[in-house]
Amino acid sequence: GAGVSQSPSNKVTEKGKDVELRCDPISGHTALYWYRQSLGQGLEFLIYFQGNSAPDKSGLPSDRFSAERTGGSVSTLTIQRTQQEDSAVYLCASSLGLAAEYNEQFFGPGTRLTVL
Amino acid sequence: GQQVMQIPQYQHVQEGEDFTTYCNSSTTLSNIQWYKQRPGGHPVFLIQLVKSGEVKKQKRLTFQFGEAKKNSSLHITATQTTDVGTYFCAGPHTGGFKTIFGAGTRLFVKA
Numbered sequence: 001g002a003g004v005s006q007s008p009s010n011k012v013t014e015k016g017k018d019v020e021l022r023c024d025p026i027s028g029h030t031a032l033y034w035y036r037q038s039l040g041q042g043l044e045f046l047i048y049f050q051g052n053s054a055p056d057k058s059g060l061p062s063d064r065f066s067a068e069r070t071g072g073s074v075s076t077l078t079i080q081r082t083q084q085e086d087s088a089v090y091l092c093a094s095s096l097g098l099a100a101e102y103n104e105q106f107f108g109p110g111t112r113l114t115v116l
Numbered sequence: 117g118q119q120v121m122q123i124p125q126y127q128h129v130q131e132g133e134d135f136t137t138y139c140n141s142s143t144t145l146s147n148i149q150w151y152k153q154r155p156g157g158h159p160v161f162l163i164q165l166v167k168s169g170e171v172k173k174q175k176r177l178t179f180q181f182g183e184a185k186k187n188s189s190l191h192i193t194a195t196q197t198t199d200v201g202t203y204f205c206a207g208p209h210t211g212g213f214k215t216i217f218g219a220g221t222r223l224f225v226k227a
Contacts, residue, residue, distance in 0.1 A: 007119070036211065042204065042219040043159070056214050091158060103208065105215065107158040 002026075005106035007094050012114045013082055021077040021111045023092030031097025032075050033105060034067055038088045046090075047074065050097050054087045089113070118143050124216030130226050135192040139205035139219035146208055148181055148188045153220070154201040162190075162203075164203050193227050 005024040013019050030101050034046040045059040045096055049069045060066070064082075069075040088111050093105040119142045129135050140146065147166045151159040163172055165181035165188060172179045178191045190198055202220040209216055 015208070035217075040222075043206075043217040045214060045216065048214050058214065093159075103147070104152075104161045105162060105213070107157075109158055 002051070003035050004092055004094055006090075006108035006111050008111060009109065010112045010114075012036045012116065014116050015084060016081055018078065018080045019082055019113065021079075021090050021092075021113070023075045023077070023094075023108060025073065025075070025094030026106055027073075029094035029096055029106070031074065031095045031103070032069055033093045033095075034075070034077050035093065036061075036090055037110070038090045043091065046077070079113075083115075084115045087113055088114045118209055120205060120216045120218040122205055122214060122221055124221055126222050126224070128224045128226065129195050130149060130199055131197060132194050135195050135199070135223055136204050137190050137205075137223075139188045139190075139218050141186045143210055144185050144200065146185075148185075148207045150188075150190055150214075150218075151204045152201050153204065157201075159204060177192065192223075195223070197225050197227050200225050210214060 007022045030051045032049040035043040036046055047067045048056040054086050064080045067077045089110040091107055091109045091110045095103050095105045121140045123138050148163055149164045150164055155160045163179050168185050169183045169224040170181040176193045180189045188205055190203055202222045204217050204220045206215050206217045
């Protein structure tokens, strides 16, 4: 596709359930980012993948959060045992990632997660 | 830790008035980016500044990067209702590609 896609667009789940959020980056982009945005707030960095390098997981808020990126393309963010405070919009972005001057990030439409 | 701070948090203007948002980093940045997020939308890249003292213009938008590469500003001349949204600045974390976003300035424009 032409842009970053994310699925599902909306997810409603019950507290304690696991959820998986998917991101399809722009083809050829080596860098992929996950962010969390609570209502009316800024972007909270979660995790960053760059090519085959070990991901930067420094933003993951707890061990309930994990992410993987298979084949350097599609990424999945998994939240285990969801809590109400996990409710937010989860945004994925990708960039060429080759050097600092190619760090323009292209964002997907996000997944709105609601934990009841 | 490294922080990127943005002020003001909100700005209400009358259509036709000017608007400025300011971004300050706790550390020197190799570059700074600006994004716009319309209500209900996702952030969209506006511009990247790299050089000390750099000034770039996009129609009514003027972006500046400070001499010390620790601050930046976005100025909109004669705002229009289409300028409504939240403007974020973002800079790279020292030593890596992780990006740190400011909290954003939300612009409201009254027609």
